[in-house]
Amino acid sequence: MKLTIKLLSDSCTCSGETYNSMVDMDVVYDENGLPYIPAKRIKGCIREAALEMMEFGLIEREKYEKIFGKEGNHRSAFSLSNAYIENYDQIVATLKAYKDNELVCQQKVLNEYTSIRTQTAVDLETGVADENSLRTIRVVNKGLVFEADCEMNESAETVELLKQAVSLVKHIGVSRTRGLGLVEMRLTDCTKEAVKHVQISPSELSEKNRIGYKIHLKSALICKSAKGNQADTEDYIAGSKVLGMIAGQLGKEKYKELMSSGELVVSNAYISNGEERCLPGRISLQKKKDTVYENGILQTRDMMYVVEEPEPQKKNKKSEQMTPANIDYITKDGMVADVVTEISYHHQRPKDKSIGRATANNDSSFYQLASISVGQSFRGYIYADRKQAEILINAMEQIGNIRMGYGKNSEFGAIDFVLDELSAVTSEKQIMHDAMVTLVSDLILYNENGVLTTEIGVMKEYLESLLDVKDLEIINPFLQFTTIGGFNVTWNRRKPIFNALGKGSTFLLHSETGFDAGLLSGEFLGERVTEGYGEILVEEPLKKAEVEIKKNSWEKVIEEDAKADRAGIMQLLLQSEFERRVQSEVRRKLNEKKSKYETRRKALNPAISKIRLIFKTELTYEAMLDQIKGIESEEKNGLCTELTALIVPEQIKVEITEKMEQDYHIKFNNSLNYEELYRHVYRAYITELKQFVRTLEKEDDTK
Numbered sequence: 001m002k003l004t005i006k007l008l009s010d011s012c013t014c015s016g017e018t019y020n021s022m023v024d025m026d027v028v029y030d031e032n033g034l035p036y037i038p039a040k041r042i043k044g045c046i047r048e049a050a051l052e053m054m055e056f057g058l059i060e061r062e063k064y065e066k067i068f069g070k071e072g073n074h075r076s077a078f079s080l081s082n083a084y085i086e087n088y089d090q091i092v093a094t095l096k097a098y099k100d101n102e103l104v105c106q107q108k109v110l111n112e113y114t115s116i117r118t119q120t121a122v123d124l125e126t127g128v129a130d131e132n133s134l135r136t137i138r139v140v141n142k143g144l145v146f147e148a149d150c151e152m153n154e155s156a157e158t159v160e161l162l163k164q165a166v167s168l169v170k171h172i173g174v175s176r177t178r179g180l181g182l183v184e185m186r187l188t189d190c191t192k193e194a195v196k197h198v199q200i201s202p203s204e205l206s207e208k209n210r211i212g213y214k215i216h217l218k219s220a221l222i223c224k225s226a227k228g229n230q231a232d233t234e235d236y237i238a239g240s241k242v243l244g245m246i247a248g249q250l251g252k253e254k255y256k257e258l259m260s261s262g263e264l265v266v267s268n269a270y271i272s273n274g275e276e277r278c279l280p281g282r283i284s285l286q287k288k289k290d291t292v293y294e295n296g297i298l299q300t301r302d303m304m305y306v307v308e309e310p311e312p313q314k315k316n317k318k319s320e321q322m323t324p325a326n327i328d329y330i331t332k333d334g335m336v337a338d339v340v341t342e343i344s345y346h347h348q349r350p351k352d353k354s355i356g357r358a359t360a361n362n363d364s365s366f367y368q369l370a371s372i373s374v375g376q377s378f379r380g381y382i383y384a385d386r387k388q389a390e391i392l393i394n395a396m397e398q399i400g401n402i403r404m405g406y407g408k409n410s411e412f413g414a415i416d417f418v419l420d421e422l423s424a425v426t427s428e429k430q431i432m433h434d435a436m437v438t439l440v441s442d443l444i445l446y447n448e449n450g451v452l453t454t455e456i457g458v459m460k461e462y463l464e465s466l467l468d469v470k471d472l473e474i475i476n477p478f479l480q481f482t483t484i485g486g487f488n489v490t491w492n493r494r495k496p497i498f499n500a501l502g503k504g505s506t507f508l509l510h511s512e513t514g515f516d517a518g519l520l521s522g523e524f525l526g527e528r529v530t531e532g533y534g535e536i537l538v539e540e541p542l543k544k545a546e547v548e549i550k551k552n553s554w555e556k557v558i559e560e561d562a563k564a565d566r567a568g569i570m571q572l573l574l575q576s577e578f579e580r581r582v583q584s585e586v587r588r589k590l591n592e593k594k595s596k597y598e599t600r601r602k603a604l605n606p607a608i609s610k611i612r613l614i615f616k617t618e619l620t621y622e623a624m625l626d627q628i629k630g631i632e633s634e635e636k637n638g639l640c641t642e643l644t645a646l647i648v649p650e651q652i653k654v655e656i657t658e659k660m661e662q663d664y665h666i667k668f669n670n671s672l673n674y675e676e677l678y679r680h681v682y683r684a685y686i687t688e689l690k691q692f693v694r695t696l697e698k699e700d701d702t703k
Contacts, residue, residue: 001159002190003148003166005037005083009182010115010139011173013037015345023116025137025174031373032095033109035140037083039148039411040346041172043076049168050161059161067154067162069409078152078162079409081219085113086145090567103573103664112572114138139180149414150187151401163187197396200422202389209389210522211382212277212421213242215269219414220342220371222406233370235328235339237269237378239441239532240486245404245417250395261387265524268441268503268532269380271329271337277379278337279537280504281327282438284478285547289321298549300325304436304476304506305545327549335550340373371412380532383425383522393419430518435509436542437520440535442482443501444527452498454481459501462525467515477507484533500533508541574660574668581656583684589646590688600639601696607639608689615686621649621678643689649681 013035015028029035047068053059069076085091098104121133152159166187173181200211215237223234223241243266247255258264271278284304291299301322329337350364384392396419405413445462447453456474464472482502486495509515517538526534565571597604614627621644628644631637657668672680 001150001152001187003042003080003083003150003185003187005042005146005148005172006184007140007142007144007146007182008184009142009179010117011142011181011183012137012139012175013041013173017345019138022136023138024135027114027138027140029106029110031106032092033106034085034088034091035110035113035144036085037146037148037172038344038346039080039082040407042083042148043080043410045169045172046162046165050165053161053165053168058164063158063161067158067165076409077154077158078150079403079414080151080411081149081414082411083146083148086147087567088147091569094565094567094569098570098666101664101666103570103577103666108573108576109569112569112576113144114140137175142182149401151403197399197402197418198393199418199420200393202393204422205386205389206424207386208425209384209386210421210423210425211384211389211392211419212423213269213380213382214272214416214418214420215242215378215380216416216418217372217374217376217378217414218416220344220374220412221404221415222369222371222412224406233341233372235341235372236271237372237380239266239268239380239530241404242266242269242380243531245402246392249399249402250391254391254395258388258391261391262385263530264388265383265529266532267380267382267535269378271339272377272379273331273335273337275379276331278329278331279438279440281325281330281336282478282506283324283480283504284506285325285327285549286322287325289323293551296551298325298551300327300547300549301545302542302547303478303545304508305542325549330549333550334548340376342371342373344369344371369407369412382419425522427518427521429516431514432517432540433511433514434541435515435517436506436539437509438506438537438539439501439503440537441503441532442484443505443525443534443536444484445501446527452500454479454499454501456507459525463509466523466525467519469511469513469515471511471513472515473510475508475510477505479505479507509538570666571669571671574664574666575671577660578656578668578670579680581660582652582681583688585652585656586647586681586685587688590685590692593646594692597692598696601700603635603639604696605693607636607643608686608693610636611640611643611689612686615682619675619678621682624678624682647681647685649678652681653677 012025013028015026017026018024019026027035028038050059050064050068054061054064067077095104095109115138117137117139119135119137121130122128123130152162163186166185169185170183171181172183172185175181221237223237225232225234243264246258246266250258270280282302282304284302285300286303287298287300303322327336328339331337345366345368347366348364382392396417402415402417403409403413404415407413443459445453445455445458447455447458456477456479460472460474464470480502481499483497484500485497520536520538523536524532524534525536528534610631611624611628614624618624618627625641625644628637628640631640653670653672657670660668670677
């Protein structure tokens with residue numbers, strides 16, 4: 001279903017933020033500058049409308065709670081995405097295609113859809129504005145239409161009740177009683193092309209398979225930290241969250257069947273660079289202090305590389321101060337990748353709905369949520385036998401839209417989940433005496449007494465058991481530690497919080513007798529491997545200490561269709577830029593002639609007053625010239641003729657258009673017709689003339 005919101009008046013979906021010193025109350029907008037309406041706000045307004053229906057006896061409490069859920073573990077029956085303006089995808093594609101163009105700027109885009117209002121508080125006794133009470137508020141312009149996706153798998157009666165509640169919503173945002181936020185909202189049925197979740201063939205399955213999955217974020221995703229702090233988010237999607245999403249999609253019986261076949265392992269999903277899955281950077285990577293990227297390359301040194309130098313050479317070698325390189329994620333060829341996160345601000349209104357804002361009371365609060373930003377893609381793997389893979393593939397082919405994470409019923413967690421890679425897991429014998437091991441995910445260890453531990457000796461015991469080797473040595477370890485916890489939704493209980501070895505930890509593995517490194521391929525170490533813990537990477541030891549780190553330069557190929565600007569956003573930006581440049585061009589032309597008119601200052605004011613009077617009555621530039629010809633006073637006639645000959649609207653249009661197309665390399669189609677062009681140019685011109693006269697009068701007063 002599709003939710004449509006039309007703004008019948010200006011609206012302010014307050015973000016809780018300010019913009020410099022210019023805007024005290026700002027609207028919610030994305031990184032492109034496009035305003036949107038958060039799903040939480042919309043859902044809250046629909047809930048209020050349904051609550052009124054229940055209070056008037058039009059809907060039973062049981063049905064109300066079935067649709068909207070209630071406190072505890074009873075979630076609502078429908079999910080809602082943020083509401084974006086019409087043709088949002090086309091507009092975003094065009095803006096990204098022109099992202100290197102100086103014309104594309106977040107605030108310039110925002111100005112196309114919003115306006116600035118001012119307001120003040122008035123003393124009721126004196127009728128005078130209170131001191132220091134002037135405030136500015138940004139509003140989204142009326143007439144805009146926003147659209148949101150709504151998903152609901154319930155009976156026709158329940159859907160009809162939701163539609164009725166939606167139709168009752170008449171206001172949204174702040175200052176609803178002061179003329180803002182009047183809307184027309186409706187929920188309609190629509191069919192959307194289903195996402196193809198499976199792009200692999202079951203006929204290619206082996207006895208043991210590695211299935212690659214991709215998660216693309218259609219909305220922001222909240223992955224709470226281990227401590228459950230909603231103001232902090234992980235920068236990856238844990239295997240446990242993916243496994244929980246799979247369990248929710250399969251249902252209890254199918255999930256039991258999936259897990260009864262054997263151990264299913266779901267790895268963490270890390271940010272992808274193009275189609276390549278990035279891995280956590282080794283903490284052994286360090287750089288010289290104050291070293292920065294030069295030509296897109298950062299020179300680092302991997303401290304895992306150890307070379308014994310002669311004692312005299314050690315003494316003569318100058319010590320260098322090294323600091324951690326802090327590489328979060330990196331590809332195999334040394335390309336870094338960063339995960340973009342964001343903070344959004346929210347409030348919970350009091351239970352007393354007559355209070356239209358959040359307060360400091362216990363039943364009302366302000367809070368913030370941290371999330372992974374929309375538009376990013378993450379990759380991981382699922383290790384499954386043939387039967388498990390078949391169950392997974394068959395189930396994924398039949399499911400519809402998918403949501404995961406915290407707040408998935410409103411605003412957050414809409415994803416595209418695709419199984420797109422398949423390879424057989426095989427073990428090729430590879431005898432090694434030395435290898436570099438990196439923890440790709442956090443590692444959970446239990447000692448012989450069943451106690452959780454981070455002792456490196458216990459990790460050695462796990463490896464010796466797996467490799468069946470008794471003389472393993474762990475050399476030059478670089479370790480970091482992390483906190484693991486979580487929340488079990490089914491049991492409604494917190495998981496125990498404990499310390500573990502963190503991803504990015506690395507060490508050298510040595511054996512005099514040698515070990516089969518092939519046994520570690522596709523293996524997970526330690527406990528809770530089903531949830532993605534204990535993934536390791538085994539590589540040949542480094543040949544040199546120096547490692548070049550490259551900035552992420554991967555970009556999608558810009559399609560010509562995106563540059564075609566079908567939504568017209570670039571023409572809107574060009575039109576606004578043209579109207580801004582008119583003022584500058586008029587000022588420039590007048591400044592060139594100021595010295596000529598300063599000597600005729602006595603006649604200047606009457607001439608400008610006459611031009612202003614004619615401008616108010618005549619609709620075209622030619623009609624203005626005809627009126628000027630009829631002025632009887634020769635001096636005033638001549639000066640008015642000179643002033644109007646200086647600024648010719650069509651000439652101004654040609655000059656500015658040529659300069660803009662030269663600056664931005666985009667064909668500009670001016671939307672102002674002949675009369676509108678004249679009105680706009682001469683409105684700016686008369687303003688400059690009035691200012692010119694005031695300046696001359698001030699000069700005369702000071703003499």
